[in-house]
Every structure is written in C-alpha cells, then in structure tokens.
Amino acid sequence: MSVTSFTVTPGKRTVPVTALPADITLPVPAEITDDELAEIGTILSRWRSINMSAYKDKCMKRRIAIHMRATRCLDAAEYCNLLRQSPQELDQLQKTLTIHVSQFFRNPSMFVKLRDDVLPGLFSTCEKNGAGKVRFWCLGCAGGEEPFSLAILLREHFSRELRKVQTIIHGTDIDAETIRAAQQAEYIEERLKEVPADLKDRYFRQNGTRFRLVPELRQMVTFLQGDITRTTEFVPSDLVVCRNTLIYFTRPDQEKILHGVADILPAGGILVLGKSETLTGDVRRRFESICPVERIYRRI
Numbered sequence: 220m221s222v223t224s225f226t227v228t229p230g231k232r233t234v235p236v237t238a239l240p241a242d243i244t245l246p247v248p249a250e251i252t253d254d255e256l257a258e259i260g261t262i263l264s265r266w267r268s269i270n271m272s273a274y275k276d277k278c279m280k281r282r283i284a285i286h287m288r289a290t291r292c293l294d295a296a297e298y299c300n301l302l303r304q305s306p307q308e309l310d311q312l313q314k315t316l317t318i319h320v321s322q323f324f325r326n327p328s329m330f331v332k333l334r335d336d337v338l339p340g341l342f343s344t345c346e347k348n349g350a351g352k353v354r355f356w357c358l359g360c361a362g363g364e365e366p367f368s369l370a371i372l373l374r375e376h377f378s379r380e381l382r383k384v385q386t387i388i389h390g391t392d393i394d395a396e397t398i399r400a401a402q403q404a405e406y407i408e409e410r411l412k413e414v415p416a417d418l419k420d421r422y423f424r425q426n427g428t429r430f431r432l433v434p435e436l437r438q439m440v441t442f443l444q445g446d447i448t449r450t451t452e453f454v455p456s457d458l459v460v461c462r463n464t465l466i467y468f469t470r471p472d473q474e475k476i477l478h479g480v481a482d483i484l485p486a487g488g489i490l491v492l493g494k495s496e497t498l499t500g501d502v503r504r505r506f507e508s509i510c511p512v513e514r515i516y517r518r519i
C-alpha cells in the first residue's frame with residue numbers, strides 16, 4: 220500500500236448507502252486505486268490501530284471490493300464515508316481483512332512431526348539445561364484452535380514432561396473479538412473435523428450444536444490481543460507457530476516479522492510456518508530447515 224495522499228470529497232455522493240432500496244440494481248463498483256486503498260488504511264489505522272500497509276494490496280483490494288458491493292457503495296469515496304460513520308462496518312471490514320478460519324489439528328501431519336521429532340528434543344533440552352519451563356507461542360491464533368491443539372498434544376503424549384517442566388502456551392491475534400471467542404473455547408463441529416473421536420469425547424463437552432473444551436485444557440492457554448507487525452512486543456518463546464498468517468503480508472513485512480521471531484527464539488528454538496509459507500530473504504540465514512514438508516525450522 221502506498222503512502223496516503225488521497226482525500227475523500229465529502230458531499231460528492233450524499234445519499235446514505237444504507238438508505239438505498241435493496242431492489243435497485245447498482246453498477247459494479249469501480250476498481251479501488253492505490254490512493255483509495257491508502258485512505259481506507261488510514262481510517263482503519265486511526266480507528267482500529269491496524270497497520271494495513273503491511274498487508275498485500277491485491278488481497279486487500281479484493282476483499283474491500285466485496286464489502287463495497289455488499290454495502291451497495293458505488294465507489295471507494297462513498298465506502299470511506301460509510302467507514303467513517305459506521306463502527307459496525309469498520310468491524311466487519313477488519314474481520315474480512317484478517318481472515319479467522321482455523322481448525323483443530325489443521326494439517327495433522329505437522330502435529331505428528333512435532334510429537335515424534337520436535338517436542339521430545341525440546342523437553343529434553345529444557346530438562347538438561349535446567350530452564351524449568353518450555354514456552355509455546357501461536358501467532359495469529361484465530362479462535363484458539365491451534366494453541367489448544369498443542370495443549371491436547373502435550374496432555375496426550377507428554378504427561379511425564381508436563382509434571383516436571385512448566386509449560387506456558389500463549390495465543391495472540393490482532394482481533395479482539397476472536398480473542399474473546401478463543402477464551403470461550405466453544406466451537407462448531409466443523410472446527411473439530413480433524414479431532415479423533417476419542418479425543419473429542421475426552422476433551423470436549425457438547426452443548427447443543429457446539430462443543431466446549433474442558434476447563435483443564437482451557438486453563439493451559441493464555442490469550443492476548445497482539446499485532447504481528449509490532450515485533451518489539453514479541454514474547455520470548457521456545458517454539459513459535461505462525462501458520463497461515465504471514466501469507467497476507469508483503470515480503471518485506473514477512474521478513475521483518477520473521478526477524479522479530481528469530482530475535483525471541485533461543486538457539487535451537489523452533490519455528491513452524493504454514494504449508495504455503497516459507498522463510499524469505501536475509502532471515503533464512505538465521506534458521507535451518509528441519510522438515511521442509513511441514514515447514515519446521517530450527518533457530519541457529
């Protein structure tokens with residue numbers, strides 16, 4: 220996204236968009252220009268403290284266009300006016316721009332790899348060096364499915380280690396409502412489709428059409444609101460999971476975020492990326508790949 224130089228002309232189109240009759244067929248809104256995108260970014264940054272300039276322009280424009288059509292705005296200027304007047308539309312847009320889709324044990328083979336080849340080493344290093352704790356951090360954790368999957372994995376396969384070593388799991392996401400949902404830990408069945416039946420019985424309680432995680436598991440994860448682009452706020456960790464979030468950012472911002480992660484991992488610390496993500500640029504020299512298929516890297 221380029222720097223902001225665009226000014227909306229108030230009064231250019233004075234009809235409140237929400238007042239347009241639903242049966243009027245409107246022309247397809249014009250393409251969003253870079254300046255218009257910058258203006259929308261300025262509004263989001265002012266009212267929601269989100270730094271949209273780090274996200275990929277094409278992706279953002281596509282999603283904003285969907286909102287312009289849904290709100291029956293004819294052009295970006297009208298949509299900017301709507302955003303200024305409607306906190307609800309700001310919330311809706313923020314939600315769309317920061318997609319929250321996740322599931323328990325998403326890409327199950329990655330969790331198998333962690334269980335068999337990564338976590339045993341992490342715990343034994345911790346026991347050997349007397350650190351007394353292992354810290355996990357899921358960045359862009361959506362509704363908590365990912366950190367809770369880790370918690371289930373630890374409960375199921377590392378109970379001896381959990382008794383000896385303090386385990387800290389943090390989940391952070393930029394979206395406050397998503398974080399509140401994660402704290403509730405109640406899910407539609409769709410989110411649990413990769414959870415084996417015995418684990419579902421053991422760790423979830425059905426309440427109508429929803430499934431709530433049992434309190435012992437809920438207590439294992441602390442959720443906080445946090446912006447992945449604010450690398451100075453990153454928390455020291457031994458294993459960082461950052462899957463399917465980097466993909467929305469420009470390459471320079473991906474690199475900046477990954478340097479931030481490298482800064483808080485100790486030598487031997489682990490980074491897990493999403494299946495379609497990879498280390499970019501100079502930050503590659505700070506990691507070695509330990510499983511290219513599952514995108515698991517070790518801090519050098």
Ligand SMILES: C[S@@+](CC[C@H](N)C(=O)[O-])C[C@H]1O[C@@H](n2cnc3c(N)ncnc32)[C@H](O)[C@@H]1O
Binds near residue numbers: 321362493
């Ligand atoms: C597609 S979800 C990925 C969820 C999970 N990591 C997974 O792979 O299933 C992307 C998440 O990144 C979050 N996100 C987007 N921009 C962010 C930012 N700047 N800082 C922190 N989280 C962000 C979104 O709110 C969303 O919950």
